[in-house]
Amino acid sequence: MSAITLQIDDKEVRVEEGATVLEAARSAGISIPTLCHREDLAPFGGCRVCVVEAEAHGSTRLVASCVHPVEEGLVVRTRSERVDRTRKTLIELLLAHAPDSPALRELAREHGADADRFEKEASFCIHCGLCVMYCAEVKKKNAIGFVDRGTRKEICFIPEIAAKECNDCKECFPLCPTSYLQAAFVLTEALAFPSRSPERA
Ligand code: SF4
Numbered sequence: 570m571s572a573i574t575l576q577i578d579d580k581e582v583r584v585e586e587g588a589t590v591l592e593a594a595r596s597a598g599i600s601i602p603t604l605c606h607r608e609d610l611a612p613f614g615g616c617r618v619c620v621v622e623a624e625a626h627g628s629t630r631l632v633a634s635c636v637h638p639v640e641e642g643l644v645v646r647t648r649s650e651r652v653d654r655t656r657k658t659l660i661e662l663l664l665a666h667a668p669d670s671p672a673l674r675e676l677a678r679e680h681g682a683d684a685d686r687f688e689k690e691a692s693f694c695i696h697c698g699l700c701v702m703y704c705a706e707v708k709k710k711n712a713i714g715f716v717d718r719g720t721r722k723e724i725c726f727i728p729e730i731a732a733k734e735c736n737d738c739k740e741c742f743p744l745c746p747t748s749y750l751q752a753a754f755v756l757t758e759a760l761a762f763p764s765r766s767p768e769r770a
């Protein structure tokens with residue numbers, strides 16, 4: 570693989586081809602906030618909190634740095650008026666869905682986001698994908714998946730798999746930035762495999 574040279578916040582950075590902008594920034598000690606990124610999982614690009622400005626071929630775009638690949642001569646700005654404003658709005662929108670999420674509240678505090686800017690539409694799951702990816706990639710069980718699309722998209726435990734695998738695992742619970750995952754599991758357990766529920770044993 571060949572090396573790529575790009576510029577991040579006026580710093581020249583050299584990384585292997587195929588790296589993401591987030592990886593390049595981190596290799597140069599430049600910090601970009603993330604919510605749905607984990608180094609042990611393939612990039613998913615669910616939250617967009619890692620937004621940066623990327624300038625190439627005469628145009629500048631906002632991109633999610635955890636999924637955007639580096640390219641020769643790319644110019645990246647991790648902080649600009651536009652980046653800061655966009656990130657703040659994204660956090661505010663996510664907080665409308667999960668107002669009590671400690672991870673989101675912390676991000677709001679760090680980035681000056683107003684937790685009450687948007688009317689609450691608490692759906693709790695913010696579709697970060699961490700539970701789905703972790704179960705598929707690390708545990709290789711696929712006990713959770715996304716169903717539906719757009720505004721109807723939600724995560725769902727697959728009862729046949731969850732009944733066998735989840736009680737002794739639950740490793741995804743602490744990854745969820747909201748309270749939704751645990752609630753979804755309890756509901757699945759109660760409806761789909763009540764005999765395994767400790768309350769009913
Ligand atoms: S349930 Fe939690 S971990 Fe899973 S996608 Fe929703 S917010 Fe992310």
Ligand code: FES
Pocket residue numbers: 602603604605606613614615616617618619620633634635636
């Ligand atoms: S951290 Fe990049 S999209 Fe969530």
